[in-house]
Each structure stands twice: as structure tokens, then as C-alpha cells.
Amino acid sequence: MSDDRVIIFDTTLRDGEQSAGIGLTTQEKLEIARQLDRLGVDVIEAGFAASSPGDFEAVRTIAREVRRPVIASLARCVLPDVDAAWEAIKDAERPRIHVFISSSDVQIMHQLRRNPEEVMEMAIASVERAKSYCDDVEFSPMDATRTDIEYLYRMLEAAIDAGATTINIPDTVGYVMPWEFRERIRMIKENVPNIDKAVLSVHCHNDLGQASGNSLAAVAEGARQVEGCINGLGERAGNAALEEVIMALETRKDHYGVETGIDTRQIYRTSKLVSDITGFMVQPNKAVVGANAFRHASGIHQDGVLKERTTFEIMDPQSIGWPSNELVLGKLSGRAGLRARLGELGYNLEQDELNEAFEAFKSLADRKPEVTDADLSALMSSQRRIADIPSVFRLEHIQVSCGNHEVPTATVTLTDPDDREVTDAATGTGPVDAVYKAINRLVNVPNRLTEYRVDAVTEGIDALGDVTIRIEKDERTYVGRGSDTDIIVASAKAYMNALNRLLATQDTRPTFDVPTS
Numbered sequence: 001m002s003d004d005r006v007i008i009f010d011t012t013l014r015d016g017e018q019s020a021g022i023g024l025t026t027q028e029k030l031e032i033a034r035q036l037d038r039l040g041v042d043v044i045e046a047g048f049a050a051s052s053p054g055d056f057e058a059v060r061t062i063a064r065e066v067r068r069p070v071i072a073s074l075a076r077c078v079l080p081d082v083d084a085a086w087e088a089i090k091d092a093e094r095p096r097i098h099v100f101i102s103s104s105d106v107q108i109m110h111q112l113r114r115n116p117e118e119v120m121e122m123a124i125a126s127v128e129r130a131k132s133y134c135d136d137v138e139f140s141p142m143d144a145t146r147t148d149i150e151y152l153y154r155m156l157e158a159a160i161d162a163g164a165t166t167i168n169i170p171d172t173v174g175y176v177m178p179w180e181f182r183e184r185i186r187m188i189k190e191n192v193p194n195i196d197k198a199v200l201s202v203h204c205h206n207d208l209g210q211a212s213g214n215s216l217a218a219v220a221e222g223a224r225q226v227e228g229c230i231n232g233l234g235e236r237a238g239n240a241a242l243e244e245v246i247m248a249l250e251t252r253k254d255h256y257g258v259e260t261g262i263d264t265r266q267i268y269r270t271s272k273l274v275s276d277i278t279g280f281m282v283q284p285n286k287a288v289v290g291a292n293a294f295r296h297a298s299g300i301h302q303d304g305v306l307k308e309r310t311t312f313e314i315m316d317p318q319s320i321g322w323p324s325n326e327l328v329l330g331k332l333s334g335r336a337g338l339r340a341r342l343g344e345l346g347y348n349l350e351q352d353e354l355n356e357a358f359e360a361f362k363s364l365a366d367r368k369p370e371v372t373d374a375d376l377s378a379l380m381s382s383q384r385r386i387a388d389i390p391s392v393f394r395l396e397h398i399q400v401s402c403g404n405h406e407v408p409t410a411t412v413t414l415t416d417p418d419d420r421e422v423t424d425a426a427t428g429t430g431p432v433d434a435v436y437k438a439i440n441r442l443v444n445v446p447n448r449l450t451e452y453r454v455d456a457v458t459e460g461i462d463a464l465g466d467v468t469i470r471i472e473k474d475e476r477t478y479v480g481r482g483s484d485t486d487i488i489v490a491s492a493k494a495y496m497n498a499l500n501r502l503l504a505t506q507d508t509r510p511t512f513d514v515p516t517s
Contacts, residue, residue, distance in 0.1 A: 003224070004257060004258050004259055005224065005258065005259050005260070005261075006219060006223075006224055006225065006226060006249060006258045006259070006260050007042045007043065007199065007201070007224060007225040007226070008040075008041045008042050008043070008225075008226060008242060008245075008246065008260055008261070008262060009041070009042065009043040009045065009072075009201065009203075009225050009226065009227040009228075010036050010041040010043065010044050010045065010227075010228070010229065010230065010242060011045040011203075011227055011228065011229055011234075011239065012032060012036070012229040012230045012233060012274060013029050013032060013033065013044065013045065013046050013047055013058070013062070014045040014046070014047050014048055014074055015045070015229060015233075015234045015235060015239055016229035016230065016233035016234055016239070016274075016278075017029075017047070017233075018234060018235045019233045019234060019235070019238065019278070019280065021279070021280075021451075021470060021477050021479075022233070022278045022279075022280065022477075022479075023476065023477055023478070023479070024058075024277065024278070025501075025504075026054070026057055026058040026061050028277050029046070029047070029058045029061075029062060030058070030061055030062055030065060030066075031273070031277065032273060032274060032277060033046065033062045033065075033066045034065075034066060035266070035269065035270050035273050036069070036230075036270065037066050037068055037069055038263065038266050038270075038346075039262060039263060039266040039267065039270050040260075040261045040262045040263045040266070041069055041242075041262070042069060042070060042225075042261060043069060043070040043071075043072055043096065043225075044062065044066065044069050044070070044071055044072065045072045045073070045074060045098060045227075046058065046059040046062040046063065046071050046072065046073060046088075046089070047059040047062075047073060047074070047088075048073065048074040048075070049073040049074075049075070049081075049084045049085045049087070049088035049089070050075060050076070050078075050080065050081040050084035050085065056084060056087075056088050059071075059073045059085075059088040059089060060087075060088045060089070060091070063088060063089045063090075063091050063092035063095065064091045064092075067092075067093045068093070069094070070092075070094040070095070070096050070136065071089055071092040071093075071094065071095060071096065072089070072095075072096035072097070072098045072138065073085035073086075073088050073089050073096075073097060073098065074098050074099075074100065075097060075098065075099050075100075075126070075130070076099070076100065076101065076126075077099050077100065077101035077119075077122045077123050077125070077126035078122070078126070079125065079126065079129050081099075081126075082097060082099060082126050082129045082130050082133075083129070085097045085098075085130070086130070086133040086134070089134075090133070090134075094136065095133075095134045095136065096134065096136040096137070096138060096166075097130035097133060097134060097136075097137055097138070098137075098138040098139075098140065098168075099123075099126045099127060099130055099137070099138070099139055099140070100139070100140035100141070100142050100168075100170075101119055101122055101123050101126070101140075101141065101142060102119065102141075102142045102143060103119070103141035103142060103143060103144055103147040103151065103152060103155055104142075104143035104144075104146040104147045104148075105146075105147075105148065106143070106146065107142065107143050116151060120154070120155060120158060123139065123141075123155060123158065123159055123162075124158050124159070124162045127139055127159050127162035127163050127164050128162045128163060130163070131162065131163030131164075135165065136165055136166075137163055137164050137165055137166070138164065138165070138166035138167075138168055138201070139156075139159040139160075139164040139166070139167055139168065140168040140169075140170050140203065141155050141156070141159075141169075141170070142170055142172050143170065143172040143173065144169045144170050144171070144172070144184075145169070145170075145171045145172070145173075145175050145176045145180075145181065145184060146173070146175055149184075149187065149191075152188070153188070153191045153192050156188065156192045156195065157192050157193060157194055157195075160192070160194045160195070160197055160198050161194065164198055165197075165198055165199065166198055166199045166201050166225060167192075167195065167198045167199070167200055167201065168201040168202065168203050168225070168227065169184070169185065169188065169200070169201065169202050169203070169218070169223075170202075170203040170204075170205075171202070171203070171204045171205055171211075171214055172203075172205060173205060173207055174204065174205035174206055174207030174208050174210065174211060174236075174237065175207070175208070176210070176214060177208075177210060177214075178210060178213040178214050178216070178217035179217070181202075181204075181214040181217050181218055182217040182218065182220060182221045185200070185202070185217075185218045185221040185222065185223055186221050186222075188200070189221070189222060199224050199225050200218075200222065200223045200224060200225070201223060201224075201225035201226070201227060202214070202215055202218040202219075202223045202225070202226060202227065203227040203228075203239070203240075204218075204227075204228070204239065204240045205234065205235065205236065205237065205238070205239055205240075206232060206234070206236075206237040206238045206239065206240065206241075207236060207237045209237075211228070211232070211238070211239060211240035211241070212228075212232075212240045212241055212244040212245055212248070212287075214240070215228065215240040215245050216245060216248055216249070216256070219249065219256055219258065220255075220256060226240065226242075226245050227239070227240070228240035228241060228242040228245060229241070229242060230242055230243065230270055230271055230274040231243070231271055231274055231275060231280065231282055231286070231289065232244070232286075233274070233278065233280065241286075241287070241288075243267050243270075243271060243287075243288045243289050243320070244287050244288055246260060246262050246264065246267065247264065247267070247288050247315060247320065250262075250264060250319075251314055251315055264319050264320055264321075265318070265319065265320065265321040266321055266346070267288065267289065267320040267321060268289055268320050268321040268322050269321055269345075269346050269377075271288075271289040272289075272377060272381075273381075276381045276481065278479070279468045279470065279479035279480075279481060281453065281455060281468065288315070288320060289320070293317075294313065294315075294317045294322060296312060321346075330365055330369055330370070330371060333361075333365070335354060335355075335358050338354070338357065338358055338361055339354055341373075341376065342357070342376060342380065345373060345376060345377065345380075347380050357379065357380065360379055361376075361379060364379060364464075364485070367485045368464070368485055374457050375457060375464055377457075378457040378464050378466060378483045379483070381481070381483070391417070391500055392416065392417060392499075392500050392503040392504070393414045393415065393416055393442075393443055393496060393499065393500065393503075394414065394415045394416075394496075395412075395413075395414060395492055395493060395496045396413040396414060396415050396421065397411075397412070397413035397423075398410065398411070398412055398413075398435060398488065398489055398492050399411045400431045400434065400435065400488050402430070402431045402434075407427050408427060408428050408429065408430050408431045408433065408434045409425060409426070409427050409434055410425060410426060410427075410428070410431060410434035410435040410437070410438045411423060411424075411425040411438065412424060412425070412435060412438040412439055412442065412492070414439070414442050414443070414496075422442055424438055424441045424442050425438055426438040426440075426441055431488050432452070432488060432491045435488060435491060435492050435495070436449070436491075436492075436495055439492070439495060439496070439499070443499060445473070445499060445502060445503065446473065447471040447472060447473045447478075447499075447502065448471060448472045448473070449469060449470075449471055450470045450471065450472050450477070451468070451469060451470040452467070452468075452469050452491075453467070453468045453469070454466070454467050454487060454490075454491075455467075455468070457483065463485070464483050464484065464485055464490075465483065465484060465485070465486075465487040465490045466481065466482075466483045466490065467481065467482050467483070467487065467490040467491045467493070467494040468480070468481050468494065469481075469491075469494045469495060469498055470498070471495075471498045471499070471502065473502055476502075476505075478498045478499075478501040478502045479498060479501070480494040480495055480496070480497035480498025480499070480501065481493075481494050481497055482494035482495075482496070482497055
């Protein structure tokens with residue numbers, strides 16, 4: 001690999017999924033993996049194969065379906081974990097096993113409860129086992145930034161001698177500052193005699209808000225792989241946000257002097273897809289991909305940008321694939337126009353998918369004559385949700401009565417897979433509460449609503465409303481999302497989406513609780 005090329009390692013599907021409240025299906029992981037492939041990431045860490053049968057299946061599916069990038073599975077330095085990782089990725093075009101073990105005194109003593117030499121032996125044995133399966137092996141000493149430096153040198157040298165081709169230095173708890181991290185990378189390069197035989201990688205957490213800064217400091221010192229997640233997802237405060245690292249390297253080539261293989265025009269769509277699938281909203285002032293990232297409120301800033309964009313914009317919005325909000329289609333547009341515009345936005349549909357999207361588009365255009373790119377992206381997200389989750393129950397009709405002197409009342413009609421239709425009504429503290437109680441009267445699935453959030457997709461009184469909810473059952477979380485110009489309808493769609501996700505995991509098939517009509 002050229003010394004001026006930085007490998008981008010995405011762990012959204014592994015560390016990102018460890019964000020509290022995220023639980024992805026195999027199909028959702030595959031969809032994200034395919035978009036990461038379009039983005040051009042070099043390595044996709046598809047999961048932790050030994051952690052559960054579901055994760056094993058997801059890793060194996062991605063390894064078989066996504067062929068260009070390296071596909072990696074994480075494994076503890078425990079031989080059965082390494083074996084499971086190989087079984088999951090062995091069909092990949094370019095497989096990698098990524099083994100890790102705690103290396104700091106505090107973790108060795110209190111988590112592993114072993115002595116340092118035992119840990120060293122476990123690390124060496126696991127790298128050797130991984131190397132017996134594939135040439136591409138990555139080793140991570142967990143909590144490396146709080147590890148005794150002399151012990152760290154010995155562990156890294158031994159791992160490389162055992163066959164590791166990538167050495168990853170994790171700031172597991174987000175402890176160090178950029179200048180400290182750069183110094184540690186420099187010391188590793190100078191004191192591990194065989195470090196030139198491996199790619200030096202970094203994996204930074206954001207507990208003190210330094211993950212992207214630490215990653216970039218390491219690149220400046222010679223690290224040539226950066227690990228992170230889209231939108232900065234991950235354990236606790238998250239990982240380095242890959243979109244920030246990538247655009248910093250792209251925008252400040254004068255400083256870093258390195259290249260990546262990333263198609264930056266895919267950044268916004270990747271961010272949007274990950275946000276949509278996980279249900280984790282991107283904060284408006286988020287760097288690079290936040291809604292306000294290219295908005296200017298100050299009169300001075302507006303005046304400058306109108307005269308010359310670069311006065312207050314260091315990045316071109318188009319360089320990350322930022323969508324326009326211009327009017328693109330209306331209710332008189334046909335399938336060809338819709339297909340063409342969706343193609344420009346990166347959605348390439350088969351004929352049956354186009355037909356379904358066109359029907360949804362016409363319905364939207366009847367209610368919202370100015371259909372923007374953002375509306376189309378929301379529409380496609382909504383269609384994907386419908387396609388990905390088996391519709392055990394379908395929402396057919398909603399009618400709500402409410403007011404400041406009225407008792408909110410909702411009438412809901414649902415249909416089950418046998419096309420049996422039933423209607424019931426309920427009252428609540430508000431229209432959404434009434435709708436959810438009416439649905440609960442029809443579907444006997446006890447659950448607890450833990451989050452309800454409404455976002456506007458576009459501006460204006462006719463904007464699409466996007467509702468995200470989370471429900472819990474048996475300590476598992478299910479995310480639901482729904483979009484509509486009517487926020488009550490969007491709320492019902494989101495609830496049905498979450499319920500259908502829940503029901504798809506149940507062993508028994510539910511039925512209506514009231515007599516069918």
C-alpha cells in the first residue's frame with residue numbers, strides 16, 4: 001500500500017450497532033453494507049460473529065453478498081471466537097479476522113482477572129489461529145492508551161511475529177488528548193522493531209469529544225488506517241465519525257498529504273440511510289452532515305456566501321452529495337421522470353419497485369404539489385421500511401376527532417395477512433395516544449413505548465413529518481419510523497412499523513383480539 005493512502009475501516013455494523021437502542025436485522029445490515037461499498041470504504045467490520053446466531057448470520061450474508069471491500073469479523077482472543085469468525089467470513093472475496101484483548105492493568109485485573117503473561121499468551125495463540133485461516137489478521141490491544149507502554153511494545157511485537165498484518169491502537173474509553181495520542185503513535189513506531197511489517201491503525205472513542213481529532217493526529221504521525229462509524233455511532237458517546245475524518249483529510253490535503261478511496265458524493269446518502277435504519281437522528285449542528293452544516297443565518301455570513309461561497313464555506317455541499325430542495329417533480333410527472341430523478345439521487349429501481357414507488361409518489365404529490373429531493377429521499381426510506389419488514393398487520397384507515405374541548409378519539413382499521421379486516425376505537429390523552437390505544441386493542445402485543453420523536457423532512461406548512469418511535473418488549477428494543485404529510489398518520493405508520501418488527505421475531509403468529517367483520 002502506498003504510504004500516502006489511508007485505509008478507511010467502517011465499524012458501523014459492529015461498534016455502531018452497540019449504541020444503546022440499536023438492533024439491526026440481517027437485511028438492514030446488508031443494505032448498509034451495500035451503501036458502504038458505494039461509499040468506497042476499504043474494510044467493513046460486519047459484526048461480532050461469535051456474539052449471537054443473528055450476528056453470525058449477518059456477517060456471513062455480508063461476506064457472501066458484498067465483494068469489493070475487505071469483510072472483517074471481530075473476535076475475542078478466545079479460540080472458539082476465532083473459529084466462529086472464520087466460519088462467518090470464509091466465503092468473502094477478501095476476508096479478515098480482527099482479534100482483540102484487554103491490555104491495560106485495570107482491565108486485565110478487573111475484567112479478565114488474569115496476569116499479564118497469560119494475556120500475552122492468549123493474544124499470540126489467537127493471532128496464530130486466525131493466521132491459520134487467512135492472511136489478513138488484525139490485532140487490537142484494548143484500552144491501549146492506558147496500557148503500560150513497555151508491555152504494549154512487547155505485545156505488539158509478539159502479535160506481528162505471530163502473523164498480524166494490521167496493528168490497531170484503540171483509545172477504548174476516549175481518554176487521551178490529540179497531542180498525547182500522536183506522541184504514543186510516535187513512540188510505538190520507534191520502539192516496536194517489526195512495526196514496519198504491519199499497517200498501523202487507530203480506533204478512537206468520543207467520551208471527551210476527541211475521537212476525530214485523535215484519529216487525525218494519528219494520521220499526521222503516520223497511522224494509515226482509521227476506524228470509525230458513520231454519524232459517530234458506537235458505545236457510549238460513540239466512535240470517530242468517519243464523515244468528519246474523511247472530509248478533514250480531503251479538505252486539508254495541504255496538511256495531511258494523504259488520499260482515501262472514498263467517493264465523498266456518497267457521504268450524505270450514507271449518513272441519511274444509517275440514521276433512517278437505526279432511528280438515531282443526526283443533530284442539526286453535526287459537522288459535515290448536520291441539517292445546519294451548510295446553512296448561514298448571520299447577515300454577514302449570508303452576504304459573504306452570496307458574493308463568494310468560499311468566504312464562509314470550506315466544503316462544497318455538492319462534494320458530499322448534499323441534496324437540493326428545488327422543485328423537481330409534481331403530480332403530472334410520469335414514471336420515466338420519477339425513475340430519472342431517483343437515479344440521479346442514487347436509487348436504481350427494478351420495475352416492480354418503481355411501480356410501488358410511483359404509487360406512493362402520486363399519493364404524496366396529490367397532497368404536496370412541490371415534491372423536493374428531500375421528499376423523494378423520505379419517500380424511498382418509507383418504501384424500504386415497508387419492503388424490509390414483513391407486514392403481519394397492515395394499516396388501512398385512521399380517523400381522529402380531537403380539540404381543546406373534545407376527548408381525543410381515534411378509529412383504526414387494520415388488516416392481517418389473511419386479509420381479515422377489523423375496526424376498533426379508543427380515547428386517549430391526545431390524538432396519537434388514542435391511535436396507539438386503538439391499535440393495541442386490535443393487536444394483542446404488550447409493549448412499552450420508550451421514545452416518540454417528530455421531525456420535519458422539509459420546510460413549509462405542507463412538509464412531510466417523519467416520526468421515529470422505540471418500543472420495548474422482553475428487554476429488546478424495536479425501532480419504527482413513518483412519514484406522511486399528516487403527522488397522526490405518520491405516527492400510526494411508525495407504530496405499525498415497530499410492531500411488525502417485533503412480531504417478525506415472535507414464534508407464534510398473533511391474531512386480532514376482537515371479532516373480525
